[in-house]
Amino acid sequence: MLLITFLLTLCNFLTSFSLLFTLPLLSYSLLTPSQRKTYRHEFLSTSLMIFLTFSPGKWSPSDYTQIGWHVVGVVLSDWISGGAQVNPMVTVVMYCLRKETFENVLIKITAQLSSGYFTFLLSAHTSDYFNLTRFGGPEIPEEKNPLGLNKERVYEDCFWDEFGSGMLLLLAIFILNWELKFAPPTYKIPHLPPFFTLANPNYFIKQTLTAVTIRLLIISFPSAGPSINPMLGTTYYLFKNGGSQNVTLSGTHLLVYWVAPILGGCVAAILYVMYKNGGGYDERFLGWRVGDGMPRRKKGLFEKKGQKTYPSGEGPGVKRVQHEEKKITAEEPPNTPASPVSTSDDDATKGSGKVSVKKSEGKPGLGLGWMKFNKKGEKEE
Numbered sequence: 001m002l003l004i005t006f007l008l009t010l011c012n013f014l015t016s017f018s019l020l021f022t023l024p025l026l027s028y029s030l031l032t033p034s035q036r037k038t039y040r041h042e043f044l045s046t047s048l049m050i051f052l053t054f055s056p057g058k059w060s061p062s063d064y065t066q067i068g069w070h071v072v073g074v075v076l077s078d079w080i081s082g083g084a085q086v087n088p089m090v091t092v093v094m095y096c097l098r099k100e101t102f103e104n105v106l107i108k109i110t111a112q113l114s115s116g117y118f119t120f121l122l123s124a125h126t127s128d129y130f131n132l133t134r135f136g137g138p139e140i141p142e143e144k145n146p147l148g149l150n151k152e153r154v155y156e157d158c159f160w161d162e163f164g165s166g167m168l169l170l171l172a173i174f175i176l177n178w179e180l181k182f183a184p185p186t187y188k189i190p191h192l193p194p195f196f197t198l199a200n201p202n203y204f205i206k207q208t209l210t211a212v213t214i215r216l217l218i219i220s221f222p223s224a225g226p227s228i229n230p231m232l233g234t235t236y237y238l239f240k241n242g243g244s245q246n247v248t249l250s251g252t253h254l255l256v257y258w259v260a261p262i263l264g265g266c267v268a269a270i271l272y273v274m275y276k277n278g279g280g281y282d283e284r285f286l287g288w289r290v291g292d293g294m295p296r297r298k299k300g301l302f303e304k305k306g307q308k309t310y311p312s313g314e315g316p317g318v319k320r321v322q323h324e325e326k327k328i329t330a331e332e333p334p335n336t337p338a339s340p341v342s343t344s345d346d347d348a349t350k351g352s353g354k355v356s357v358k359k360s361e362g363k364p365g366l367g368l369g370w371m372k373f374n375k376k377g378e379k380e381e
Contacts, residue, residue: 016243016244017117018117018238018244018245018247019245020113020235020238021113021114021117021118021243023110024039024110024113024114025114027110035103035107038104038107039107039110039111040111041081041082041084042084042085042086042108042111042115043114044081044115045077045080045082045086046086046119046231047115047118047119047122048077049074049077049078049081049084049086050116050119050120050232051123052072052077053070053074053077054123054135054136054137055069055135056069056070056073058127058132058136059127067215070211070215071208071212071215072211073211074210075204075208078207079203079207085108086112086231087112087228087229087230088108088109088112088229088230088262089229089264090173091105091108091109092105092109092262092265092266093170093266093268093269096266096269096286097269097273097283097285098286112231113234113235116235116236117238117239117243120135120137120236120239123135124239137225137232137233137236137237137239138224138232138236139224139225139240140154140155140158140224140225140252140253141154141223155252155255155256157223158256158260159256159259160223160260161221161222161224161226162221162223162226162227162228162256162257163260164264165217165218165226165228165261166263166264166265166268167264167267168213168217168264168268169213169217169228169268170265170268170269170272172209172210172213173210174268174269176206176210176213177206177210182202182205182206183201183202184201184202185199185200185202186198186199186200214228224256224257227261228261229261230257230258230261230262233253233257234249234253234257237249237253270285270290273285273289273290274290277289277290
């Protein structure tokens with residue numbers, strides 16, 4: 001009888017949680033060792049992110065430290081977790097860019113949802129025990145709202161706010177983390193011993209700017225909370241409504257907190273793919289080479305001085321039919337054949353034009369757009 005009572009208590013405890021928390025934990029034993037590692041990493045990183053970024057204004061001494069604490073929390077959570085995604089929108093977009101497998105997408109999203117629900121529950125008990133303010137979360141305003149908007153208008157504003165913030169967040173991630181470089185790999189502080197050398201300062205600059213961007217998006221798009229993270233909107237909703245199995249999600253909730261940010265992130269990914277393909281790279285969105293017919297730019301917006309460019313559309317991973325460009329020297333008639341180009345160290349001369357090509361500079365057939373000629377037809381060294 002005692003054993004049955006214990007089992008009944010355990011079953012009642014399990015059924016008090018949402019399926020988004022219990023099912024992934026029960027299926028954890030079916031994962032392979034590498035999949036378990038991925039699950040644990042995403043689970044713990046998501047929990048750390050919520051504790052560090054939701055505590056400002058709730059567990060901080062005053063509201064004046066809220067913005068600074070939030071920015072520091074974003075950087076610390078990413079640094080400690082080793083760059084976990086902690087956001088289903090980011091995970092889905094990485095899959096669309098073919099940087100994540102479908103298997104990892106399922107594992108990471110289930111881990112994020114389970115961790116979000118568990119963390120909100122744990123934070124509530126911790127806040128009550130220490131007499132602190134409970135964490136808040138993103139919520140869709142009720143029909144009676146301070147702005148006096150009708151229900152349909154509220155949902156529409158929430159949708160576009162989540163769409164815009166999701167798109168801008170992903171664009172910021174692409175530009176700050178994949179395109180820009182702010183500092184060298186290491187930086188030694190002047191007039192100090194070598195011990196004070198900063199390792200990878202570029203990472204902390206990028207993450208700080210990303211955290212500031214997130215804070216600005218929260219302030220600029222406030223209609224739906226905001227969330228900018230489907231996991232936060234859903235897990236907080238389940239926690240606030242008791243977390244039992246009879247809690248259901250409305251279509252409006254899915255539209256605002258899942259469809260809108262993911263669509264915004266996908267739009268940002270398409271724009272990024274078009275930009276990269278315009279520079280001769282082979283980036284794809286869901287396997288499609290978007291922007292393949294765009295004119296090639298001679299130098300990318302974020303390419304550094306001295307970095308090799310591909311003005312003829314050539315680039316890493318791009319296979320194209322090579323066309324040899326012909327150069328006509330200044331003193332040759334327009335209709336005469338172009339001067340041949342020699343690949344040896346000797347100069348090849350025909351007419352009065354003279355072109356010198358070294359072996360280390362290139363080969364015929366790869367496009368000679370990198371060659372420069374002066375008025376006399378001589379290649380500039």
